[in-house]
Amino acid sequence: MTTTSPQATRKYDLGFARWVYENVDGGDRLALCMQCGTCSGSCPVGTQMDYGPRKLFMMIRAGMKDAVLSSNTLWNCVSCYNCVVRCPRQVPVTYILHDLAVVAVREGYKEAVESDNARFSAAFNFSAERYGRTDERIVTGKFYFSEGLSAGFKKGMDNMKIAWNMVKTKRMPLGLPHKIKGKGELKTILDKAREIEERHKGGGKGN
Amino acid sequence: MSDQQPRSQTILVVGGGISGVTAALEAAEAGYETVLLEAGPSLGGRVAQLNRYFPKLCHPTCGLEINYQRIRKNPRVKVFTMAQVDGVSGERGNYSVTVKTSPRYVNANCTACGACAEASETKVADPFDYGLGETTAAHLPHEMAFPMRYVIDPSVIGTPEAQKIKDACKYDAIDLEETEQTFDLQVGAIVWATGWRPYDPANLTNYNHASLPDVVNNVEMERLAAHDGPTGGRITRPSDGTEAKRVAMIQCAGSRDLNHLPYCSRICCLASMKHAAYVREQYADAQVDIYYIDIRAHDKLEAFYNKLKVDPQVSWIKSKPSAIEAGPDGRPVVKGENTITREIYAAPYDLVVLATGMEPSVAGEHLPVNTGQDEYSFVVPAQPAEEGVAAAGVASGPLDVSMSTQSATAAALKAIQAVAGPAR
Numbered sequence: 001m002t003t004t005s006p007q008a009t010r011k012y013d014l015g016f017a018r019w020v021y022e023n024v025d026g027g028d029r030l031a032l033c034m035q036c037g038t039c040s041g042s043c044p045v046g047t048q049m050d051y052g053p054r055k056l057f058m059m060i061r062a063g064m065k066d067a068v069l070s071s072n073t074l075w076n077c078v079s080c081y082n083c084v085v086r087c088p089r090q091v092p093v094t095y096i097l098h099d100l101a102v103v104a105v106r107e108g109y110k111e112a113v114e115s116d117n118a119r120f121s122a123a124f125n126f127s128a129e130r131y132g133r134t135d136e137r138i139v140t141g142k143f144y145f146s147e148g149l150s151a152g153f154k155k156g157m158d159n160m161k162i163a164w165n166m167v168k169t170k171r172m173p174l175g176l177p178h179k180i181k182g183k184g185e186l187k188t189i190l191d192k193a194r195e196i197e198e199r200h201k202g203g204g205k206g207n
Numbered sequence: 208m209s210d211q212q213p214r215s216q217t218i219l220v221v222g223g224g225i226s227g228v229t230a231a232l233e234a235a236e237a238g239y240e241t242v243l244l245e246a247g248p249s250l251g252g253r254v255a256q257l258n259r260y261f262p263k264l265c266h267p268t269c270g271l272e273i274n275y276q277r278i279r280k281n282p283r284v285k286v287f288t289m290a291q292v293d294g295v296s297g298e299r300g301n302y303s304v305t306v307k308t309s310p311r312y313v314n315a316n317c318t319a320c321g322a323c324a325e326a327s328e329t330k331v332a333d334p335f336d337y338g339l340g341e342t343t344a345a346h347l348p349h350e351m352a353f354p355m356r357y358v359i360d361p362s363v364i365g366t367p368e369a370q371k372i373k374d375a376c377k378y379d380a381i382d383l384e385e386t387e388q389t390f391d392l393q394v395g396a397i398v399w400a401t402g403w404r405p406y407d408p409a410n411l412t413n414y415n416h417a418s419l420p421d422v423v424n425n426v427e428m429e430r431l432a433a434h435d436g437p438t439g440g441r442i443t444r445p446s447d448g449t450e451a452k453r454v455a456m457i458q459c460a461g462s463r464d465l466n467h468l469p470y471c472s473r474i475c476c477l478a479s480m481k482h483a484a485y486v487r488e489q490y491a492d493a494q495v496d497i498y499y500i501d502i503r504a505h506d507k508l509e510a511f512y513n514k515l516k517v518d519p520q521v522s523w524i525k526s527k528p529s530a531i532e533a534g535p536d537g538r539p540v541v542k543g544e545n546t547i548t549r550e551i552y553a554a555p556y557d558l559v560v561l562a563t564g565m566e567p568s569v570a571g572e573h574l575p576v577n578t579g580q581d582e583y584s585f586v587v588p589a590q591p592a593e594e595g596v597a598a599a600g601v602a603s604g605p606l607d608v609s610m611s612t613q614s615a616t617a618a619a620l621k622a623i624q625a626v627a628g629p630a631r
Binding site: 035036037038041042046047051052086088090 | 413459463464465466467500525526527528529530542543544545546549551
């Protein structure tokens with residue numbers, strides 16, 4: 001087992017599919033998919049997805065690694081779990097899509113790294129790690145400026161009215177960001193999570 | 208020592224559907240005394256409720272009539288209707304079976320003249336039509352009933368109407384004092400043939416069978432198409448009685464689904480194709496869409512599939528629909544993803560038929576006989592093997608009619624071997 005998922009080297013190469021079965025959260029049940037289409041048909045944002053879960057799963061089996069990991073299907077999932085409760089083979093579709101998104105960012109796929117969701121996640125983590133809380137100003141600021149200086153400035157100005165209304169209704173403070181009390185304990189938790197992640201990369205299920 | 212005890216060679220068959228009737232007849236015609244128990248008021252079971260059945264698309268009266276003739280001509284078969292097994296003790300060659308009978312309120316004097324039904328005013332949901340239609344409290348179970356004898360619904364017993372029904376009978380056939388009774392039987396072997404029931408479509412919440420009247424299941428579709436059904440055989444929309452010309456068949460409604468029945472029920476693909484043929488026969492301009500995961504038309508029945516495939520007014524859509532919802536005009540709308548074109552569809556229909564699968568009638572129950580049951584409650588041989596008990600028909604697994612009769616014949620032979628074979 002390797003850190004990076006394998007590329008297909010020939011037709012009908014099952015290498016990538018097997019890697020997904022073994023390394024992606026819920027991947028072990030993916031092998032049971034019978035391509036019935038319940039997931040894509042149940043999806044409230046199915047028309048906004050380039051492939052939808054069913055086709056994406058077939059592409060995994062076909063070894064189409066690059067197309068899978070640069071797909072917007074990974075990012076447009078809204079975690080409604082309609083597909084998960086209806087799947088006749090109990091494939092945890094939502095978990096698989098979310099974990100594939102993590103793989104896509106880790107392996108540096110442009111569509112993934114530059115996606116709104118990936119940049120938002122980074123901004124969320126930035127605030128959560130430092131303060132143990134998500135401070136709206138830090139998360140939005142970090143997210144807006146991740147697109148570049150001028151884009152960030154423009155987005156910030158566009159949302160100024162909303163920001164002021166939040167301040168007025170005491171939904172957003174003006175002083176320094178609030179910190180949680182047990183920051184040391186949070187650090188221990190996050191360090192442990194990183195350690196598990198490293199073990200996961202090194203091979204084997206990291207738990 | 209069991210070989211020192213007196214041994215019975217009588218064979219008890221539990222369940223009077225096509226499998227039970229077949230098993231009882233095969234054993235009787237081989238020279239063994241048989242007792243056939245049926246919980247309902249008539250033999251025939253689910254087969255009697257079909258419009259037509261495979262492989263030759265005969266009306267069920269055909270096959271059942273032949274079997275009823277065989278029963279009438281064979282003094283070795285004793286039939287008890289309204290009778291269920293309450294308890295079993297003993298072993299091969301020496302079972303003691305407690306049988307419980309429910310009151311029919313009509314005795315053997317009945318000539319099926321129908322005077323009691325004319326005197327009956329209360330309407331009850333007709334179980335023979337799966338509740339799609341109504342019948343009078345005093346009624347014939349169905350027009351091919353065996354025994355050809357009326358039955359009175361317990362809901363009117365003790366009312367003035369019951370007395371009116373009794374007074375209408377010229378043959379002293381009505382006994383309003385009849386009560387539940389039990390009796391014991393000594394038998395040497397037992398054939399368990401309690402059959403199946405349609406999987407409850409209420410569990411398929413995203414298909415809205417309960418709230419949308421024009422969403423029916425496949426057994427209800429048989430009644431809609433049957434000449435003795437609630438519509439007189441015209442396939443119409445239950446909501447307003449208009450012709451159902453745009454019809455969808457939904458395969459694997461609850462079957463092959465780990466949230467419902469994990470197994471393939473085996474009969475539903477062909478049943479839906481048969482339903483498509485019913486619709487196409489009635490309406491020249493009908494359009495039928497069959498939604499499927501994959502078509503399972505086994506062995507000789509593939510010919511029927513191939514015949515239907517060339518009909519341009521029958522479409523095959525490879526998709527398991529995700530939902531059936533009410534459209535703006537109240538018609539059911541089938542939603543999902545076409546897995547060939549990847550198109551997300553929402554198609555309105557006059558009528559949607561859910562191909563619900565088969566679950567054992569005894570699902571979730573512990574059987575009174577010493578036999579095994581698999582995780583879905585189908586009857587399998589006991590471990591260690593109990594030679595005196597055999598399962599026949601759908602009680603043993605999902606089967607169509609012809610496979611059920613084969614299974615019943617095999618079970619009859621096992622029962623004969625159990626009673627005629629050497630003692631242990």
